[in-house]
Amino acid sequence: MQFMLLFSRQGKLRLQKWYVPLSDKEKKKITRELVQTVLARKPKMCSFLEWRDLKIVYKRYASLYFCCAIEDQDNELITLEIIHRYVELLDKYFGSVCELDIIFNFEKAYFILDEFLLGGEVQETSKKNVLKAIEQADLLQEVLRRQKVAGPF
């Protein structure tokens, strides 16, 4: 995978994960173009399109568009499922996730994404394992926070 973008129906970017090195300017340009193209598609159209020399796989969940760019030889259907799996992970973690959750807890969304995908490839497909790793991290955070609050005294 080359990059993943999440954006709302109004075109506001909620999450961006880039797996290829690009300059800031290029990233902004790509984002702008792609958002326009995807938003222009009608509901019944198919989920894949060709854009520049990449394949774009996108899916709309409620008010958010999840958009992934993959290379020519990657499997499109499995990418759709990657998107779905990610949504499921978010759902399980936040409990009935909605766009607001992602806006306010974006760092958690990034952490979950990191556990699931790394370097553009699927790392761990077991929902249980991913969520377990996140829970562990959360626990550590909690413990340290409590320790901090308690202080040395």
Next chain:
Amino acid sequence: MEAVNLLSSNRYTEKQIGYLFISVLVNSNSELIRLINNAIKNDLASRNPTFMGLALHCIANVGSREMAEAFAGEIPKILVAGDTMDSVKQSAALCLLRLYRTSPDLVPMGDWTSRVVHLLNDQHLGVVTAATSLITTLAQKNPEEFKTSVSLAVSRLSRIVTSASTDLQDYTYYFVPAPWLSVKLLRLLQCYPPPDPAVRGRLTECLETILNKAQEPPKSKKVQHSNAKNAVLFEAISLIIHHDSEPNLLVRACNQLGQFLQHRETNLRYLALESMCTLASSEFSHEAVKTHIETVTNALKTERDVSVRQRAVDLLYAMCDRSNAQQIVAEMLSYLETADYSIREEIVLKVAILAEKYAVDYTWYVDTILNLIRIAGDYVSEEVWYRVIQIVINRDDVQGYAAKTVFEALQAPACHENLVKVGGYILGEFGNLIAGDPRSSPLIQFNLLHSKFHLCSVPTRALLLSTYIKFVNLFPEVKTTIQDVLRSDSQLKNADVELQQRAVEYLRLSTVASTDILATVLEEMPPFPERESSILAKLKKKKGPSTVTDLEEAKRERSADINGGPEPAPASASATSTPSPSADLLGLGAAPPAPVGPPPSSGGLLVDVFSDSPSAVAPLAPGSEDNFARFVCKNNGVLFENQLLQIGLKSEFRQNLGRMFIFYGNKTSTQFLSFTPTLICSDDLRANLSLQTKPVDPTVDGGAQVQQVVNIECVSDFTEAPVLNIQFRYGGTFQNVSVKLPITLNKFFQPTEMASQDFFQRWKQLSNPQQEVQNIFKAKHPMDTEITKAKIIGFGSALLEEVDPNPANFVGAGIIHTKTTQIGCLLRLEPNLQAQMYRLTLRTSKETVSQRLCELLSEQF
């Protein structure tokens, strides 16, 4: 700076925030990078899996070159160490992958590669998933190292595919066992050719199971289930296509895709069309694909999604062959009328290519192209109508028909400008073929074209003016009408320079020139030489590196033997023509420098002087044969000249050694860059003739002349001639010129005077039939005694007077000096003035020498 501090803290939260900060805001500030790298190194060395995980994630997210340098050695060790935790192993594998992608050279292959392959057998499926991705990418660069992974992958895959749904527990996704892992394993297998029979059997079983499962009723109504199942299915089909070895599987795959073509879900239809495109190029399934043509054409008409329609067009193009060409072209034409503007040009190119390739009857081809222009004239690029004109000119049978059709098409009230261009050209060349018919008499033709004149742009008008002057030649009766038009002020004083010039010149030409001159100047165009179709080149450029154009290559190779149409095949023709010895003087035998092949590549011009690189050499320049012949009997002169370059020669020979000065003159005012002359000899020639030269300065200034010295030594007698190939860059273009270098056996001829008795004595000595070669040939040049004598002397032989009883005959003697031997030669040339023929007899002690000298000398007269 704060972030770096945070990194080194021992608290998880702080570390986490620190890493997040770094991943998002990395820049190449060197100080910080070193500190960051240090912190990461510490974390990696710590045995704490959480910290290691964080560190690896950071490296994978950033993946910069500095990080690669720092960690590329460490990470493989972590990956294969026995005591690393599974989650860390996963991250390490993908981290390594990321580093490899950014800096492949920094990741060395080591003995960790075999361990990595063994990770495929790991218990933890997450590890297997990560390892598979890593191996897939590495195997593409180093397939040898990872060959053992194939059998492991196959066994893993079969275990997954045949597992019951409860086995894999958490890795089962909506009743599909480990779909991501299956897809990855199938991708890995696509990096390698079909494995050996034992493994192949299992793989085939596996694939069949997957295909079977697709036929079973779905276990769940959810779209995720079907998506996952189909993802595995499509990947399996890609693998089957890639192997291209099991006809059974291919046909089944094709049928499966055929079912998908009519599925309710748009996604599946889209993917099916795409996969079928690749399937169409395989010979086993090509027929099966063709059976779906109805479905595809339906899809073309009824689909609402433009991207699906586009795939349908691609598929029609891929499945086209002789049997259904007409149908497909008709369908594509009707689609063109309603097509999206963005894709029209591509479709136009495709229709043009298909029409040309599969045209059995060229009248159909002409019709199709004219239709094309009518429907989508704006998108018909220049290459297309150039091509149609080339074809019409090359084929006599279709010229009349083309003229008639074009005439009728032009009568439509609103024609597209491209049609006027094509019509103008064709009527200009072949209007006489339909002039007999009163409806298309010359005057009517002229009026028709002229009526469109004012509506056209400048280039079209220029073309029409040329057509008018051709009419003046073809139809004298309309001469005055045309002259009036040319004389009118709007032409002679036209604002555009080109039009004005043409009008003035053509007017003058028509008034001043006699009919003969006019006829010669405006003679019919000769047939065009066959070249690679520029349309294909344009389509390739448009599509870029997509599968459709690779298809085109495969198709061309396949269909080259199926249809013997206008495929440019000069390559095979010239390479196989080995001239017979008695023919053409310059029988080069088995090593012609290069067939008329693809243009040379533009990079890498510093070719080693003696490197045998036939693919980079241009065909011999026209006229080089004659020039070569001229140089047999003389040593100085101009060897080759074209608009840019002049090559002169000055050579001197003594016994078996020689020295040749080659002068390269730059005739233009622009520099030649990367000027590289190369001497090319076949292996036989190199054994017999030794050439040494010094390299030349690669930059030649405008108007300058550079010199190259070639030292020659004749080791033994030889028949071929070396080729001088010159490559240089002029302006933006790449130039490639080849000429034969006139180093021939007779250059090493030393004249020997001898008296008549000696001559006849030796003549009798050389009475062996192999030693004598005789040739009777017609005189090419006027038979003048003095010139003939001069030529014989120039050839290198001594001219012996008073030897032959017949004073009209010429007799000569000499010795050929080679390093190894010296060969005595005697020759006798008998002219027959009445018949304008000569008889040349050559006797030497070595057969090949006699042969060669006879060939060389025969061409001189």
